[in-house]
Amino acid sequence: MKEILKNAREKLNMKIREVSQLTEIDQALISKFESGNRKPTKEQIFKLAKVLEIALETLMVAWLKEKILYEIGDDEFALKAMQVAEKEIRYQKTLKKKLFTSLQKVLDEIDDLKSKLDKFREFDSYRIAQALELEYTFESNRIEGNTLTLRETDLVINEGLTVSGKSMREHLEAINHQEAIGYIKHLMEKNSILNEREVLSIHNLILRGIHPDDAGRYRKVQVMIKGSTHLPPQPFIVPKQMEDYFFWYEKNKNSLHPVVLAGEMHERLVTIHPFIDGNGRTSRLVMNLILLSHGYIIANIKGDYDSRMQYYQTLEKAQTTSSKEDFLLFIAQIEKESLERYLNIIGQ
Structure with a gap:
């Protein structure tokens, strides 16, 4: 070479x-x-x-x-190992091709649904958006272990009530997440560039009043993710990896399908795990900021056991094997389901 x-x-x-x-x-x-x-x-x-x-x-x-x-090198088993490896690579390429075909099929279906939605934007309703955003706050927090029900989340956010038996943190998580949704909608309306300042601002909203010293700041300690084999990078590497993160976005933002771009930015951010807490919520908000900015709707990953496990498993596979197709397909299917439901709500 x-x-x-x-x-x-x-x-x-x-x-x-x-x-x-x-x-x-x-x-x-x-x-x-x-x-x-x-x-x-x-x-x-x-x-x-x-x-x-x-x-x-x-x-x-x-x-x-x-x-x-x-x-x-010239190990005596080298040639045999390479022959076995060649068979495995060919097999993996076949699987990858099938998976990419499945992903492209879902992306085509998403674009058809979006084209249909674009014709009926006049049926958009503030109350419908408010209800769906409330559901998103409920589900995103539920993924992270928040025990507020959908009704209780509504009472906390829209009625300003305190729910007996629920912690102050759970109340703040609901309020903060709803405000963070408002913030990404504001960024979308301003056509703001996604950069470090905006991601730190989103995270600051998520942890406000919960971890005030860490809100909007990169972690200074090593962390482990409970239940995952993925080990996030050492804290001194985080600033450089975040710099690369935004470089990758600028390089690819105009060439990838928006749903793939959104999924990639989600996976890349949560893999770096730049914050002491709130990485999942922040990553999902960044993903949905990208989707909203391209005219799609919020992809709401459910917090029930089966959905959460599929979410975590595909994410961990992307983090530990560099095979992202399953995760991107999962995100695409969530967006497709969200579009189908929205069109059904507005009667189209």
Whole structure:
């Protein structure tokens, strides 16, 4: 691979310094790539291929070849292991193709439903929106263990009442989440750019009065997710990962289907787990901000046992295997069901 990089750069009459500026990769690292003393990351491969005008497939194949050789060397079982691996990769690709076909089918159905909804926007009602947003607050909090019923959530939010036997935290979770919905609708109406400030503001609303010292701030300690094998990154890595998170959004926001974009931003944020608490609610609000901004409606994941387990299982699979198709399909199905229900409510 080192020859490919060096030959491509020289063919373009570019200095290492110029490649460094265009790829935002340290000049010393590029020198090490060309000498074979250092291997680029997958993300760096994408940048180098683009700047040096190398076919991505050519560079990726060379990169993967060296990675495989480094890992297995000339071990006596290497060839047999590679044959077994090839069969497994082919099998996984077949499964992935089937899953992507299923996802595309649901996305097409969603777009049909949205087209239908767009024709009947005049039937939108403040009271219908209010009721659905109340349900969203109830379900999103229920996923996280809040025990307020839908009726009790209504009394707390809209009547200002205190429910006997329920904790102050549960009351604040209901009030805060409803205000956070109002905030993302405000961002949508202003056509605001999704950035770090807005995500921190959403989180600040979620934890206001519950964890005032942590509201709207990245965590400073390592955390574990109860019931999950996924271990979030160390706290000192979080700011950089969040920077990459928003970079990824800017890079992909105009090329992905909005439902896929929303699902990706949900999964990526909750995987980083940047906050001490409130990561799930914040991630779902970011997801729904994206959906609302593209003319879709709130995707309301239910908090009952079966829905919650499917949500957690597909999410953990995405976090631990980098296979996101199940999770994205789950989110797409939730959005489809939400659209179908909304159209049914307005009589269409």
